[in-house]
Amino acid sequence: MFNLTFEFKLKPTATQITVFEDWLEQCRKVYNYALRERKDWYNSRKCQINSCSIRSEYIITAEVPRPTYSSQCKALTAYRKTSPALQRVNAQVLQQTLRRLEKAFVSMWEQNHGFPRFKKQGALRSLSFPQLGATFHQGNRFKLPGIGSIKFCQSRPIPQGASVKQARVVRRSSGWYIMLTLQWDVSIPDIIPHGNPVGIDVGLTNLLATSNGLLIKRTRFFADAERKLKLLQKRVTRKKIGSNNWKKAQKKVALLHEYVGNCRKDWHRKLSHQICDDAGMVFVEDLNLVELKAGTLGKHCLDAGFGQFFNILEQTCFKRGVYFQKVEAKKTSQICPNCLNETGKKELSERTHSCHNCGYTTDRDVAAAQVVLKRGLAAVGHTVKMLAEGKFIGIPAKQESPRL
Numbered sequence: 001m002f003n004l005t006f007e008f009k010l011k012p013t014a015t016q017i018t019v020f021e022d023w024l025e026q027c028r029k030v031y032n033y034a035l036r037e038r039k040d041w042y043n044s045r046k047c048q049i050n051s052c053s054i055r056s057e058y059i060i061t062a063e064v065p066r067p068t069y070s071s072q073c074k075a076l077t078a079y080r081k082t083s084p085a086l087q088r089v090n091a092q093v094l095q096q097t098l099r100r101l102e103k104a105f106v107s108m109w110e111q112n113h114g115f116p117r118f119k120k121q122g123a124l125r126s127l128s129f130p131q132l133g134a135t136f137h138q139g140n141r142f143k144l145p146g147i148g149s150i151k152f153c154q155s156r157p158i159p160q161g162a163s164v165k166q167a168r169v170v171r172r173s174s175g176w177y178i179m180l181t182l183q184w185d186v187s188i189p190d191i192i193p194h195g196n197p198v199g200i201d202v203g204l205t206n207l208l209a210t211s212n213g214l215l216i217k218r219t220r221f222f223a224d225a226e227r228k229l230k231l232l233q234k235r236v237t238r239k240k241i242g243s244n245n246w247k248k249a250q251k252k253v254a255l256l257h258e259y260v261g262n263c264r265k266d267w268h269r270k271l272s273h274q275i276c277d278d279a280g281m282v283f284v285e286d287l288n289l290v291e292l293k294a295g296t297l298g299k300h301c302l303d304a305g306f307g308q309f310f311n312i313l314e315q316t317c318f319k320r321g322v323y324f325q326k327v328e329a330k331k332t333s334q335i336c337p338n339c340l341n342e343t344g345k346k347e348l349s350e351r352t353h354s355c356h357n358c359g360y361t362t363d364r365d366v367a368a369a370q371v372v373l374k375r376g377l378a379a380v381g382h383t384v385k386m387l388a389e390g391k392f393i394g395i396p397a398k399q400e401s402p403r404l
């Protein structure tokens with residue numbers, strides 16, 4: 001089983017846009033109501049046993065169970081019968097909103113994310129359709145339950161042999177988009193480490209350095225757009241809040257942000273394909289991105305988009321049959337890749353690595369990438385050794401899979 005997401009731009013009519021806006025608003029209300037219900041339950045259980053809380057009284061009795069996805073779904077179905085506003089919205093789309101809330105809670109419990117927050121007007125931007133009919137795709141149109149036939153820009157062919165599992169309609173400042181989750185009913189074998197290994201070190205002077213000596217300068221998509229952004233934001237503040245001109249000015253700001261994001265994403269995709277072109281194994285550092293973004297160079301770290309780059313690189317590696325692994329990031333710039341001795345901390349201005357022990361000299365970032373490579377090879381060493389001895393039989397050297 002393997003999934004890919006395809007994205008297309010929709011061309012909805014004015015009526016369809018009103019329907020989408022209405023649905024989003026109803027979903028937002030359902031989300032906020034369900035969150036309120038859960039919050040109330042938690043608050044009413046916070047009261048200490050030896051003192052009475054002044055701020056929150058015990059309003060929900062002790063035997064009431066914690067609201068869950070299924071209990072809230074049940075309540076939603078019952079309430080929907082009496083509410084004409086909710087009846088306009090597809091029932092499954094509403095349920096998916098509750099599922100989203102459940103997911104937000106699960107990631108709070110399991111991944112240490114923050115407590116889910118209420119969504120203010122316009123903050124909910126997507127609707128998901130979990131079940132689609134057999135005639136979902138016809139020519140240049142998609143048929144969505146409750147919405148009807150809707151035109152889209154066929155920017156790329158939709159692959160045959162895949163079933164559409166889910167569709168998500170997203171509102172962005174540049175228009176409406178649809179994301180299709182396609183599923184292939186095939187089993188994909190795990191990628192075995194093979195071929196040419198490449199270690200990657202990321203930084204701010206050079207966005208990227210590989211162990212082969214490839215250095216790529218940092219891109220400054222956000223920093224370049226900042227002047228323009230400042231100008232546009234100044235224009236917003238000079239308009240009357242809530243007026244039509246204010247909305248127009250606000251939209252220009254949003255469009256610029258989206259443009260910057262798109263540029264960065266496109267660049268990351270191209271870069272990761274370039275890396276995969278001549279690699280069989282890719283190793284990257286396992287950076288703590290939360291710490292990085294809080295530092296003095298936080299803005300530039302976010303502009304470089306390390307997290308997104310690693311995610312895209314991992315996906316690209318998967319698609320092209322390249323082995324991908326993260327390795328420990330500690331002290332990569334303080335170790336000599338040739339003799340593995342510690343050379344001590346380097347200042348940021350120190351651009352070359354030269355080892356006083358063995359005399360190995362190279363670019364500072366390339367040296368760090370070579371350390372990453374050494375660590376990666378050590379992590380997969382056993383498999384690579386067996387490969388070299390020919391113990392795995394029938395593994396093709398490098399599969400050139402089509403670019404999807």
Ligand SMILES: [Zn+2]
Nearest residue numbers: 336339355358
């Ligand atoms: Zn050395």
